[in-house]
Amino acid sequence: MVAIEFSGVSKRYGRRGIIRSNSVTALRNVDLTVEEGEVFGFLGPNGAGKSTAIDIMLDYVQPTSGSVHVLGHDVQTDSVSVRERTGVLPDGYGPIGERTGREHVEFAIESKNATDDPEELLERVNMLGPDAYPVDQYSKGMAQRLMLAMALAGEPDLLVLDEPSTGLDPNGARTMRRIVREERDRGATVFFSSHILEQVEAVCDRVAILDAGQLVTVDSIDHLRETVGGMARVTLELSQVPTGALDRLSSIDGVAELETNGTTIEVACENRAKAPVIAACHDSPATVSNVSTTDPSLDELFATVTEGVA
Ligand SMILES: Nc1ncnc2c1ncn2[C@@H]1O[C@H](COP(=O)(O)OP(=O)(O)OP(=O)(O)O)[C@@H](O)[C@H]1O
Structure with a gap:
């Protein structure tokens, strides 16, 4: 079964300048299929279009042309069904406010109508203890671990991790890799976007490499090594x-x-x-x-x- 399918997806952003406006093409005619149960690495240098592709998958951004299906749903017409079954660790957004880490996790569980034990989720990311502090006292790495716990709420069928190693120390990065493997063993599909190749190699079955909005290759790292x-x-x-x-x-x-x-x-x-x-x-x-x-x-x-x- 297919978990994610991009069909001819292009995205052009308009940019308003002081003197004249122009546009940037973030994705060019991307076709990509990720099978259910895969741990799939999405690689590319800065500005390649990775976040744009993820935003389109979650219907935060609309494609200029083409379509994306996630878990059998057209993301543009049925984004609610997609989001209900997807856990997301976004890049660049952390928890905010005076609520505690535990309250954030409880909120994530509630919003997924799930029955997870917050204690268990916090333990999986080694955040029992700091869960009692308000999140505005969290370091970057602590915030990232908490966001990962929130993404795991409700046993999502698809886990989307956008630059998940940001701010993590080596122990945190190891925890994250362990969790990716546990989620795969549970049967979830994991879409792992990164420009840190070693992180991707350690957990992914296949990788796609995106450059300047174009998909340049989709392969296993071993096979890439052999052919490239x-x-x-x-x-x-x-x-x-x-x-x-x-x-x-x-x-x-x-x-x-x-x-x-x-x-x-x-x-x-x-x-x-x-x-x-x-x-x-x-x-x-x-x-x-x-x-x-x-x-x-x-x-x-x-x-x-x-x-x-x-
Ligand atoms: N909202 C926006 N408006 C205009 N241009 C945008 C917007 N978002 C992204 N872009 C442009 O689209 C291109 C792809 O950006 P995107 O953030 O998708 O890349 P990325 O691969 O996620 O990069 P990074 O690894 O640096 O996060 C870049 O040229 C970027 O400047």
């Missing part, structure tokens, strides 16, 4: 660097750079060249005492995919 390439690194520690070894390694297809430091050889190469590089060292007269490899970095991957979009 980028540089892997192999570090080999040897008993000695045999004569001619560097020439032999640099002639392997896919090897880009070599460096030696004493008895260590560092090789920058395409993923496919990692195994031949290691094999060549094992076949040499030297003893290989240690081998370590790293995959192409996500930053590199991201830069490669978003490069060259008009």
Whole structure:
């Protein structure tokens, strides 16, 4: 079953200037399908159009053309049904006012006509204790945890997390990832928007990469790594660097750079060249005492995919 479907969605914002008005195209003809039960990463650099897409999904903003269906409902004609079944952690809005954290969570439960135990929700985000303080005394990270607890109220079928790691320390980020996995195990679909690639990689089944309003790819991160390439690194520690070894390694297809430091050889190469590089060292007269490899970095991957979009 499909959880989210964008069909030919474009969005142009009008901008009024002092001298003249112009417009900006935030989304261009986006087609995207997210299946039920998926943890889906929505990636893109600043200004790519991620928040606009989410706002359209929740009918806070209307598309210039195209349509979006969420959980089987057209968001423009049936936004109430969509919002009833969706939990949202918005980007840039925190809890406000003098009410306590617990009162906020109780309000979220009530507004979803749900029967969750506020204690349990607060415990899931490690906010028992501070829940008794007014939220205007909260730090950014505490506010973010509370907003996550509120988004979880009513066991939503779809959880939309817009830059969920904002303000979270490493423990908070870990809690958030644990909760995403728990929600997926419960059967919810999670739509996770971020420009922090490591966060997305840790939890998402598939990712879409948006750049300048255009969808440039939809894939699993593993498959992206395979197809897009980028540089892997192999570090080999040897008993000695045999004569001619560097020439032999640099002639392997896919090897880009070599460096030696004493008895260590560092090789920058395409993923496919990692195994031949290691094999060549094992076949040499030297003893290989240690081998370590790293995959192409996500930053590199991201830069490669978003490069060259008009
Ligand atoms: N209300 C608005 N009026 C005019 N332009 C807007 C409006 N909202 C967004 N934009 C423009 O649309 C484009 C996409 O913005 P959007 O906020 O959707 O990107 P984003 O990917 O969420 O960025 P970020 O990661 O920085 O939050 C940007 O050029 C932005 O300036």
